[in-house]
Amino acid sequence: MAEQDLQRVSLWERIKGILSAAALLLAIVGGVALLGGFALWLWADDLRTTGTYMMIAGAVVLLIAAVFSSVNIREALAGQRGRFAINAILMVVAFTGIVVFFNFISYHNVARADLTASKQFSLAQQTTQVLDDLTENVHATAFFIPDRPTDEANRQLADDLMFEFQRRSNRTFTYEFVDPEGDPGRAEVYGLSQFPSIVFQAQDSGQAVVLSVPPLSEQDLTSMLLIVTGEQQKRVYFVTGHGEKDAINQDPEDPQGFAFAGRGVLADSYSVDTLNLAQVGTIPEDAAVLVFPGPSRNMSIQEFDSFDAWLRNGGRAIFLVDPPVPNSVRTLLEPWGIALGGDTIVDPGSSLHQALRTPLLQSGQFNRQTSITRDLDTVLMPLSTPIEISVEPEKVPPWVEYVPLARSTLLSWKTSDPESEDFNPERGDTIGPFDVGMVVHACGIVGEEIDTVIAVAGRSRECISAEGTRKPTTIAIFGDSDFAANRYSPYSTNLDFFLNAVNYVAEDYNLISIRPKPFAFRELVVTSQEFDFIRFSSWFLLPAAVGLASIAVWWRRR
Secondary structure (H helix, E strand, O other), X not given: OHHHHHHHHHHHHHHHHHHHHOHHHHHHHHHHHHHHHHHHXXXXXXXXXXXXXHHHHHHHHHHHHHHOOHHHHHHHHHOHHHHHHHHHHHHHHHHHHHHHHHHHHHHHOOOOXXXXXXXXXXXXXXXXXXXXXXXXXXXXXXXXXXXOHHHHHHHHHHHHHHHHHHHHOOOOEEEEEEOOOXXXXXXXXXXXXXXXXXXXXXXXXXXXXXXXXXXXXXXXXHHHHHHHOOOOOOEEEEEOOOOOOEOOXXXXXXXXXXXXXXXXXXXXXXXXXXXXHHHHOOOOOXXXXXXXXXXXOOOOHHHHHHHHHHHHOOOXXXXXXXOOOOHHHHHHHHHHOEEOOOOEEEOOOOEEOOEXXXXXXXXXXXXXXXXXXXXXXXXXOOXXXXXEEOOOHHHOOOOEEEEEEEEOXXXXXXXXXXXXXXXXXXXXXXEOOOEEEEEEEEOOOOOOOOOEEEXXXXXXXXXXXXXXXXXXXXXXXXXXXXXXXXXXXXXXXXXXXXXXXXXXHOOXXXXXXXXXXXXXXXXXXXXXXXXXXXXXXXXXXXXXXXXXXXXXXXXXXX
16 A cells, blocks of 8 residues: 555656756747647637637646746746746836726727718718617618629728618618628528618618619618618709709719709708609699799799699798799799899899809808808809898798898999890999898788788798698798809819708708718729738737837846
């Protein structure tokens, strides 16, 4: 028995001797395994399990090495160099802990600031309102084939947009990316055969809609949210057939192009369409607002009667007129107390350089009491005609309200001469100022006696009578159509002037704002060597700098 105990002790002593002798080798092997496992866990998602096992094995080997070289470690730590080493390690650990702590805090308290001039990384106010109003969870599944170069830019754009949607909606909206080749069953569920595509699905109702990509924009995602949640989009019609500007023409230099304005209306979450009344015969029931972008020819009697009846029945319309205004349009607006003619405003007080017939509306010329113009900066209105009220102020009936939007300066005048820029009273020139934009709220036409009054109800108007309340007719009139056309709409707040009027007439007051400018695409083009430098320097530069600093401190204190 005693001999067996002696043999066991002798065997254990030999094992201890071997492990003690190999402690340095074990420490190196354990350290390599620990670091290698951590690298796999961090950068290779498919090998995370292997990385975890390697880290556990490395930690065990390091522990064994530490146990069987405890005497050497104690002696090393007890010396001067050991104390310096411990001090350096503690400083590195403390620095790393501070970095991790601040990263943890910042990860859970995200705050973003868009410092770009065009606010191209911010969602439009219209989009944030839609996200705020989401009452049902919506999940988007983006089917993109990885490693397809032609889709890479759209995938990045989709990821950026949907990430912002998810963040802004407090995860009422969520999304994921799916590889349709790696998981074809998910795509078959929605009957998809073309990629990339994004499927939006309402979680409660189960309703799903598919968005084919490209093109892809913030407006596309917002529209899909409205559709999948059952929100009905208001439809804005651009009237055609009388020489109006073309809401489809995207040529930035064509004076008849009006597509930028149409795109702006679309970006405000409206549905947009054109209306040729001579072709379709009736005004669609879903028409929220009719826009007349610069008619230059008279409408037929049938069209006139339809538009007139529609307005008298509480319709909402925006007229952008250029001199000379067609007789049918003048006649259409006369019952509402609006007088239009063929005069042009000449404004030496505030106009474009060497173009006195192009009034430049500035801060003091806007009516700041209405949300349409409250935040506008400057607006250019070439060859505008005055908007005049044919009713004397004291004779305006209680069922009609006029809201002027902007006017020319005190130095301006109107003239019927299409060429001369000199004031000539003998010719009939009349001193201003003149309104160049006007909104009319009316429960009936001016010459009709009705027992109704118009009253402010919140931010809108209501017609109050003994029979109850109803919405009034709302008409916005601008003395120019060029300011919202493609050529001039990018200038300052020109386009906002028009779009705010659309929002106002449609009673979408929360949408009235100064909108971000168009997205400016900036691409960083790098070579493969430059890409490798950016990637590896982002991985190793900071840790290497900390390590070198630690070595330098240790070297000075040794």
